[in-house]
Amino acid sequence: MSGALVSPDLFTLCKVLITGIMKIQSDAILAGAPVGSPVEPLRGLAYFLMEDWFLTFNAWMIAITIMVTWAAAIQLLTMMWIERKFYSRLQDRYGIMISIWSLPFWPFSWWAKRRNKPTHRGLGYLQNVADGVKLLQKENITPANADSAMFHTAPVLIASSTVMIFAALPFSEGFVIANMPMSLLFILAAFSLAPLGILIAGWASNNKYTLIGGMRAAAQLMAYEIPLLLAVVALLMYAGSLNVIDIVHKQEALLVMLGPIPIPAWNVFSIPQFIGFAVFLVAIMAEMERIPFDIPEAEAELVEGWLTEYSGMRFGLLFGFKWLRALAGSALVVILYLGGWSGPVFVTLTPAVGATVIPIPIIPHEVWFLLKVYLLFLLFVWVSWSVPRVRIDQILNIGWKRLIPLSLLAILLAAYLAALGPALGGIR
Amino acid sequence: MALLDDYVPVVLFIIVALSFPLVTFFATRLFRPTHPTPLKDLTYECGELPEGEAAIQFHFQYYMFALIFVVFDVAAVFLVLWAFMIYGTASDLGPAASAADRLARFGPVLAPMLLGFIPILFVATQYALKKESVIHI
Numbered sequence: 001m002s003g004a005l006v007s008p009d010l011f012t013l014c015k016v017l018i019t020g021i022m023k024i025q026s027d028a029i030l031a032g033a034p035v036g037s038p039v040e041p042l043r044g045l046a047y048f049l050m051e052d053w054f055l056t057f058n059a060w061m062i063a064i065t066i067m068v069t070w071a072a073a074i075q076l077l078t079m080m081w082i083e084r085k086f087y088s089r090l091q092d093r094y095g096i097m098i099s100i101w102s103l104p105f106w107p108f109s110w111w112a113k114r115r116n117k118p119t120h121r122g123l124g125y126l127q128n129v130a131d132g133v134k135l136l137q138k139e140n141i142t143p144a145n146a147d148s149a150m151f152h153t154a155p156v157l158i159a160s161s162t163v164m165i166f167a168a169l170p171f172s173e174g175f176v177i178a179n180m181p182m183s184l185l186f187i188l189a190a191f192s193l194a195p196l197g198i199l200i201a202g203w204a205s206n207n208k209y210t211l212i213g214g215m216r217a218a219a220q221l222m223a224y225e226i227p228l229l230l231a232v233v234a235l236l237m238y239a240g241s242l243n244v245i246d247i248v249h250k251q252e253a254l255l256v257m258l259g260p261i262p263i264p265a266w267n268v269f270s271i272p273q274f275i276g277f278a279v280f281l282v283a284i285m286a287e288m289e290r291i292p293f294d295i296p297e298a299e300a301e302l303v304e305g306w307l308t309e310y311s312g313m314r315f316g317l318l319f320g321f322k323w324l325r326a327l328a329g330s331a332l333v334v335i336l337y338l339g340g341w342s343g344p345v346f347v348t349l350t351p352a353v354g355a356t357v358i359p360i361p362i363i364p365h366e367v368w369f370l371l372k373v374y375l376l377f378l379l380f381v382w383v384s385w386s387v388p389r390v391r392i393d394q395i396l397n398i399g400w401k402r403l404i405p406l407s408l409l410a411i412l413l414a415a416y417l418a419a420l421g422p423a424l425g426g427i428r
Numbered sequence: 429m430a431l432l433d434d435y436v437p438v439v440l441f442i443i444v445a446l447s448f449p450l451v452t453f454f455a456t457r458l459f460r461p462t463h464p465t466p467l468k469d470l471t472y473e474c475g476e477l478p479e480g481e482a483a484i485q486f487h488f489q490y491y492m493f494a495l496i497f498v499v500f501d502v503a504a505v506f507l508v509l510w511a512f513m514i515y516g517t518a519s520d521l522g523p524a525a526s527a528a529d530r531l532a533r534f535g536p537v538l539a540p541m542l543l544g545f546i547p548i549l550f551v552a553t554q555y556a557l558k559k560e561s562v563i564h565i
Contacts (some may be wrong), residue, residue, distance in 0.1 A: 140453075
């Protein structure tokens with residue numbers, strides 16, 4: 001059943017790596033330093049490099065760097081690429097197709113010659129990198145009337161709170177920075193810091209469009225935070241833990257055999273949690289500010305909403321990090337309701353290195369997890385580009401008058417079924 | 429100490445997360461031009477000269493939504509504890525408990541919430557929102 005690529009966990013891997021590197025370095029220093037007074041400090045340096053707190057700190061920093069690079073660079077680019085390609089297909093066109101051969105200069109001539117290569121028939125994966133480089137060179141304008149301190153603080157608050165989600169968001173049991181007992185609360189808290197930044201951004205720009213955009217964003221995000229929390233409450237009656245890894249482990253059990261196909265006990269497959277799932281899906285879509293709920297930056301009426309006055313890389317970071325929030329939101333739905341990284345491992349290769357046997361899964365957990373996240377994100381994109389924008393009063397009505405009663409219903413049903421026991425699909 | 433060990437990497441991560449946008453914004457200074465002009469520094473208003481201040485007093489109705497939000501946010505904390513209580517009771521009883529046992533154990537846990545707290549919360553919220561049928565945002 002098991003099989004994660006990152007095992008036992010990211011920190012342990014980094015610790016082994018950094019200990020090896022530091023051992024080689026300190027050995028080299030010790031070998032190079034002759035016994036005698038003039039180079040005595042070098043021995044101190046060699047011993048310092050092998051101190052435990054130093055190794056631990058470096059291992060954590062490497063693990064964090066890997067996580068941020070993985071999430072904020074690779075996954076962010078992939079999500080943006082998926083969205084751009086998919087909505088282009090929905091609109092009956094190909095979307096971005098610039099290939100790497102169309103670079104203005106070609107430094108890789110040792111690798112391949114690019115003469116007569118097609119420049120506009122590629123995948124277009126690096127288009128977003130090119131857009132980022134373009135934004136990097138743009139001028140950063142601060143409006144004269146803006147509240148300068150708040151105007152500069154807001155993007156830092158929004159961007160850093162978005163990155164913070166990935167401190168607790170796991171990609172598999174091992175691929176996680178901190179496995180805290182209350183990681184779900186941490187993720188939700190980091191998710192809900194952004195509205196404050198958006199409100200500050202909208203107010204500080206001193207522009208009428210940003211003000212309305214910021215106020216709408218705050219009203220909308222506040223209205224949809226509550227169904228999110230209430231759906232989680234209904235989930236907790238089944239999961240019994242606020243640790244996301246525990247929640248996924250709970251869902252790995254077998255629910256029923258449908259002929260030869262085993263159906264896992266995912267949370268969506270029970271009645272109250274399905275209501276919670278529907279509520280959570282809509283609420284997380286509003287939290288991401290995707291199109292049916294993107295009234296805070298409705299292009300047709302508010303220019304670019306609360307982002308109007310930002311330019312250059314500040315705009316780039318705020319705009320691009322929407323996809324990072326989309327990644328975190330989709331990952332959260334997958335973890336809570338769709339079984340996380342659990343999935344069938346068809347074949348496990350077990351090559352024996354000496355006496356130890358290393359199991360290598362054909363489809364590791366991380367691949368299952370990302371597959372589910374991408375599929376869910378495709379659903380979000382599909383809805384986004386098919387459904388018209390909802391008006392602000394309708395958004396508030398959906399949030400306060402539809403989703404909250406539904407999530408309360410999910411809580412009542414979950415409590416009732418939990419009290420009745422397993423006969424009616426209660427606590428598994 | 430185990431508690432502290434769990435949260436030390438989070439503190440490190442928060443520091444890295446805070447420095448990430450800061451470093452990006454300072455790094456762009458190396459690549460971007462800076463030529464402010466009075467016209468460029470105006471706030472955007474569709475090409476017109478901006479009229480008046482945007483930092484106005486916003487409609488008071490906004491306060492109502494914030495108030496209901498705070499009520500629900502606090503209530504959610506209680507509901508989380510309550511959910512843990514239900515889960516704990518259910519795992520204590522196990523699947524084979526009799527109906528009388530279940531009623532005796534779950535009655536005091538479920539009744540006050542299901543009959544008292546949640547209905548009052550729901551009705552009060554819907555009543556408060558009914559008064560805000562015209563939205564000024």
